[in-house]
Amino acid sequence: MEGISKESLQRLPTYLRYLNELHLNGIESVSSTTIADRFKLNPVTVRKDLAFISEDGGKPKTGFSVADLVAEISEFLGYNNTQDAVLVGVGKLGSALLGYKGFSNYGLNIVASFDCKTDIQIDSTKREINNISMLPDLVKRLGVNIGIITVPAESAQAVCDLMINSGIKAIWNFSPTHLITPDNIAIKNEDMAASLAVLSQRLTAILKNE
Amino acid sequence: MEGISKESLQRLPTYLRYLNELHLNGIESVSSTTIADRFKLNPVTVRKDLAFISEDGGKPKTGFSVADLVAEISEFLGYNNTQDAVLVGVGKLGSALLGYKGFSNYGLNIVASFDCKTDIQIDSTKREINNISMLPDLVKRLGVNIGIITVPAESAQAVCDLMINSGIKAIWNFSPTHLITPDNIAIKNEDMAASLAVLSQRLTAILKNE
DNA sequence: ATAATATCGATAACAAAGTATCGATATGTC
DNA sequence: GACATATCGATACTTTGTTATCGATATTAT
Structure with a gap:
């Protein structure tokens, strides 16, 4: 089949x-x-x-x-056997994803978060934020397969490369860049601009018809 | 053509x-x-x-x-003539979108934000958050076409209906629900679960090959 | 000038996704 | 028990999107 x-x-x-x-x-x-x-x-x-x-x-x-x-x-969909993930970039979007309860329903569990500035405070959840330098060791130790990228565009490719070198096999990218990855890595670029393009084109069509 | x-x-x-x-x-x-x-x-x-x-x-x-x-x-892509938008739901995700500078490059300008709790503080940007009851008037007055929904799933459809009744023509939905809308409304459901499904399927395929 | 080459656009072949059609089959009604 | 009906699965068809092929044309090198 x-x-x-x-x-x-x-x-x-x-x-x-x-x-x-x-x-x-x-x-x-x-x-x-x-x-x-x-x-x-x-x-x-x-x-x-x-x-x-x-x-x-x-x-x-x-x-x-x-x-x-x-x-x-x-x-x-694999919702019964949960996959671990790490998240890099604890800015606003990163915090939003960290705080989102729904992922557990989708079989995703964010086990650790990282940033280059480690003095950020997450108000509600109070999870620990690790320095990015700790990532390779933790990923290897826990055998984490999934990495979530919520850093600015400038640093996204560097974070991506670091993840891959550490053994990450799947990358969920929320930064506004199209990351370059080898073929044996699963990558999903979450492109806001692309979504918006579709939406506004439909909007234009609708406005034209009225 | x-x-x-x-x-x-x-x-x-x-x-x-x-x-x-x-x-x-x-x-x-x-x-x-x-x-x-x-x-x-x-x-x-x-x-x-x-x-x-x-x-x-x-x-x-x-x-x-x-x-x-x-x-x-x-x-x-219409990046030269900016479209106004309103955002409803100033939680973590909503704040993240409000704070994102990149939208201006994509011809999108969020002119106002709304929530049912109006006592939320946005730290950095310090924009005003209006009570949701003010939405219809503002949308009509400014002729806003685009609505962004970042409320929890339970209230998303109600917000959607309110937007449509107020004259919004395009809805960008970040809540984990598939909204029901008439055909003359442009809708883009930003479905995290769907993205994740694609990513983890590819991951599974990759892990199987190694 | 002539030849070699990277690129284009157009057309055609192929692949993937969506839709229509139709016979088969449970369920309920007369 | 016969009949009408909603639904299914299978197959065929249509549409949409991708890829291959090929002649034409700038640019560069000889």
């Missing part, structure tokens, strides 16, 4: 949130049509997505078992 | 950043191959992207004029 498509993969967490809601409300089954309506998708798209991760599939007339889907998507 | 593809559109800001660098370094022309190498793309992809926005196109042997491309991409 082929791997799941990138697009499908990105829809799964969305489905899961919705299915969890249904589950909480005691709803036991759901059809692809219902899910599709919720997210303005084509029912066939939803069925194909679910076909990848669902063991038993859906039943005619009734649809899919909500409980089964919740279990299967969670498992598929 | 057809509109630009979503994928191309998202690559343009990346190109622009790179081209600005080249420009600063006094480099006057660049080939599609060079750009492609920088971002691990196919040169043909780059040429097609640039064909959409470039008036004169590139010259054989030398490539494209850096200065021309910078001007044309900036113009195409």
